Amino acid sequence: MAQNRSYKMSRTRRTQTWFAGRSPVLLTPLVDMFTILLIFLLMSYSTGGQLMYMAQNVLMPESLSREQLEPAVEIAVATDRIYVDGEVIMDDLTEWYTEKKLLMPVLYENLKLKALKFKRMEAEVPLFHFAGKITVQADRAIPFHVLKKVLYTADRADFPRISLAVFQRD
Amino acid sequence: MRSTQGNRNTSTRQVLHGDVDLTPIMCLFIILVPLLLVSAVFERLSALQVHLPEASTIEETEEAKEEEPTGIVELRLLVKEDGLALEATLSHDPSGKEKEIYEDVRYDFPIMGDRYDLEKLLQRLRDLKQEYPRHEEIVFLVDDKVSYDVIVQAMDTCRREYYEEGGEKKSRPLFPEVALSETFSEEKGFEGLREGTRIIDKKLGIR
Numbered sequence: 001m002a003q004n005r006s007y008k009m010s011r012t013r014r015t016q017t018w019f020a021g022r023s024p025v026l027l028t029p030l031v032d033m034f035t036i037l038l039i040f041l042l043m044s045y046s047t048g049g050q051l052m053y054m055a056q057n058v059l060m061p062e063s064l065s066r067e068q069l070e071p072a073v074e075i076a077v078a079t080d081r082i083y084v085d086g087e088v089i090m091d092d093l094t095e096w097y098t099e100k101k102l103l104m105p106v107l108y109e110n111l112k113l114k115a116l117k118f119k120r121m122e123a124e125v126p127l128f129h130f131a132g133k134i135t136v137q138a139d140r141a142i143p144f145h146v147l148k149k150v151l152y153t154a155d156r157a158d159f160p161r162i163s164l165a166v167f168q169r170d
Numbered sequence: 171m172r173s174t175q176g177n178r179n180t181s182t183r184q185v186l187h188g189d190v191d192l193t194p195i196m197c198l199f200i201i202l203v204p205l206l207l208v209s210a211v212f213e214r215l216s217a218l219q220v221h222l223p224e225a226s227t228i229e230e231t232e233e234a235k236e237e238e239p240t241g242i243v244e245l246r247l248l249v250k251e252d253g254l255a256l257e258a259t260l261s262h263d264p265s266g267k268e269k270e271i272y273e274d275v276r277y278d279f280p281i282m283g284d285r286y287d288l289e290k291l292l293q294r295l296r297d298l299k300q301e302y303p304r305h306e307e308i309v310f311l312v313d314d315k316v317s318y319d320v321i322v323q324a325m326d327t328c329r330r331e332y333y334e335e336g337g338e339k340k341s342r343p344l345f346p347e348v349a350l351s352e353t354f355s356e357e358k359g360f361e362g363l364r365e366g367t368r369i370i371d372k373k374l375g376i377r
Contacts, residue, residue: 034199041206140319163217
């Protein structure tokens, strides 16, 4: 009984002093929120995988594939331009929608220079190995005849191991 | 003396009401939450390996020659604007030992409205895989105007089959080695193409 009384007393005293001394901010909801957010983020956290430069206006198709992307040279093909490793190298593709030739000279030159650089590195750096890997991110709306030219040019420029980057679908 | 008493008072009060000091956990949260937010991945990416048959290197073609027969000489999927078609050159013996008897089969899957009939294609591929389990390659012959999205959907169908068994999601490979090609090869364009690279190579100082 006596304990109960002292509890009540101390409680009132505490409330009074608490309001008098500090601003009445309750941290509990904030901590709750952070805890939920932390759990959600930890669940969606993924180790591994390859970071990729995401080009503007490139909406890749969705696929059920679960193969991991590997580090490689990246080509991004938007409906109107082509990026290589994040840099725009061709900013007008209109002529390539009607062009009969398969080789894109600007892309070829760019990729060939990269391949040469890697080959030189391979000769100088002992553990470096150039495998000719290339990752192609292409917009889902581009027609096959444009994609075909890009793939063909990449292959000609010593990048025969081609992977297509796609969004994962469940 | 008084101060000691005061201290004891406070500590008793803390024990009684569970007045926990939240500052350390807040510090932890403030560091962890932005770190995880920055590294959070909302769209996951994956890769699809493809091969280019016409431009394949000499070593690869040599390897292909050494492969054991699987019963299917060649499996082709035609991806056209008006639908899909599966063509296969089969040898009658699934072990591929009797090479004399060949049979060409063709199954058409016309487009339904604006959707490609991937379900029927999957059924047909499943039957083929059951009959010829060792065959893994499929060649895509794609029409020029077909969009990239359609190719990827068709590739998904041909590479792996996804199914549910006892409430569990499972998958098994069908024909995972996909080679991308065009509907008819432009033999004439090939020389011109090589000429094109030669000019650029010369410009770059490569022999």
